[in-house]
Amino acid sequence: MxxxxxxxxxxxxxxxxxxxxxxxxxxxxxxxxxxxxxxxxxxxxxxxxxLPPEPVEYPLQSAADVPLFENLTPADADEETNLSKVRETIRAVMETPTVVSAAIMPDACPAGPVGTIPVGGVIAARNAIHPGMHSADICCSLMLSDLGNADPKAVLDAASQVTHFGPGGRAQGQRFTVSLDLLDAFRANPFLNSAKTIRAAQEHMGTQGDGNHFLFVGTSRRSGRTMLITHHGSRGPGAKLYKAGMEVAERYRRKHAKGTLKQNAWIPADTEDGVAYWDALQLIRKWTKTNHNSIHQATVEAVGASASDRFWNEHNFVFRRGDVFYHGKGATPAWRDFAADADPAGRTIIPLNMAEPVLIVKGADAPNGLGFSPHGAGRNWSRTEHIRRLGAKTPDEALIEEAKGLDVRFFCGKVDASELPSSYKPAAALEAQITEFGLATIEDWIDPYGCLMAGEVPRYQRRVKGRR
Known part of the structure; x- marks a missing residue:
């Protein structure tokens, strides 16, 4: 040249x-x-x-140098096997350079390849937000409304007409309204400003998805009042935020932490990307709370009742204390004021299974739980293994046997065997370990009248977007 x-x-x-x-x-x-x-x-x-400075490389750390708190006492061989797998995967997570401490809850179980945060896992990371640790079901959460003396059957009947389970969102003409202010806030955030995300925010409002998401109606043991409880996350908008967050985290991983597993990539919280992602998480949280509220309020109006009390809590999210970010994957924050809209009385909600009470607890901010409590009963084996263990028994037969006397409905018409009570850890054991490890104080039990689950979706229905 x-x-x-x-x-x-x-x-x-x-x-x-x-x-x-x-x-x-x-x-x-x-x-x-x-x-x-x-x-x-x-x-x-x-x-x-x-020339720009050479990128800082963060090598893996020794898991042995990171405190791990176990809040799980195995009761049988299945539980021993499960705990062994949980230890294996969370110790691999703890090699991530940002991690400063970790904990497992009584409901812990693996949730993917080794090195993936388990369900019932809590990871504390300094100056880092790990999208893979809150998962695609961002802000999966529970909301409770006290409906006083409303008839439980009438509430469940009304809710069955109001809510929406299954894939996709609501069809045109059946959608719930999303505030323009919230949509404008989405558009102002670089992680949420896409046509697909905005569309999902509109179509999925008033929907609950599938899997273990539910709508539960029961009676308070303490007051005898009827309670409505919903369980679901941020649906399509949250899944799209997760994907966008993982893409940005991967760029940082390739530049600064090639040895870190892809699922544990992080966004530095003090960067422009980190600030924008934290703000996006708060907007998705607001959308999810609005989603719960919309289903509750529509049910209240349909049944002609009123709600004297309502509170909620999330268990797939990131919570901040100073410069440490606590990632709860299927773990519930158990300290007062974990969020500006946390219940003033410090109550949170822990469901067990469709045939058992939902627990209302007050968190203990236990150091051995990093301030968290369980989010539910958890599983000792996979959904596939549970179905295998049913043997010749059909899902319908198992449901009749395991949920005797309860009004259990499946929105899509077919029993989902993987959501039967026998697919979960024993409720009594989980309740006992909450007390044993001092993770929370149980304040009330909401005994079940019945519930609405997604159920298995027929194959032809999966191909029809937005169909109820």
Missing amino acids: NELTPLTGHDLTAWGHTPGPQFPALLERANTLLGTGRNRDDIREALAAD
Whole structure:
């Protein structure tokens, strides 16, 4: 190449400079030096002081150096096997450079390949938000409304007409309203400002999805009053935020922490990306709370009741204390004021299974739980293994046997065997371990009248987006 040929941005990039706002001035300076007769090697050396610093590489740390608190006492061989797998996966997570402590709850069980945060896992990370640790079901949460003396059957009947389970969202003409202020806030955030995310926020309002999400009606043991409880997360908008967050976290991982597992990539909280992602999480949290509220309020109006009390809590989310970010994957924050709208009385909600009471507890902010309590009963084996263990018994037969006397309904018409009570850990054991490890104080038990689950979706129905 002729030494007098003007230098370009490609030359600067080849020399290791990063494109950005500083590029025009740097290029002008390079060509000025070229015009004075300096050769390219001299110019490259003259500009070396402006090279960006070498990226900091964060190596894996030893899990042995990170405190791990176990709040789980295995009761049988299945529980021993489960705990062994939980230990294996959470210790691999603890090698992530940002992690400063970890805990497992009584409901802990693996949730993916080794190195993936388990259900019932809590990870504390300094100055880092790990999207993979709150998972795609961001802000999966529970809300309770006290409906006084309302007839439980009437409440469940009304709720069955109000709510929506299954894949996709609501069809045109059946959608719940989303406030323009909330949609505008989505548009102002770089992680949420996409046509698909905005559309999902509109279509999925008033929906609960599938899997273990439910609508439960029961009676308070302490007051005898009827309670409505919903369980679901942020649906499509949350899943899209998770995907966007993982993409940004992966860029940081490739630059600074190649040894870290992809599912444990993080966004530095003090960066522009970190601030925007934290704000996006709060907006998704607001959307999810609105979603719960919309289903509760529509049910209240349909049954002609009123709600004298309502509170909620999330268990797939990130909570901040100073510069440490606590990632609860299927774990419930158990300290007062974990959020500005946390219940003033410090109550949170822990469901067990469809045939057992929902627990109302007050958190203990236990150091051995990193301030968390369980989110539910958890599983000792996979959904597939549970179905295998049913043997010749059909899901319908098992439901009749396990939920005798309860009004259990499946929105999509077919019993989901993986949600039967026998697929979960024994409720009594979980309740006992909450007390044994001092994770929370049980204040009330909401005994079940019945519930509405998603159920298995027929194959033809899965192909029809938005169908009820």
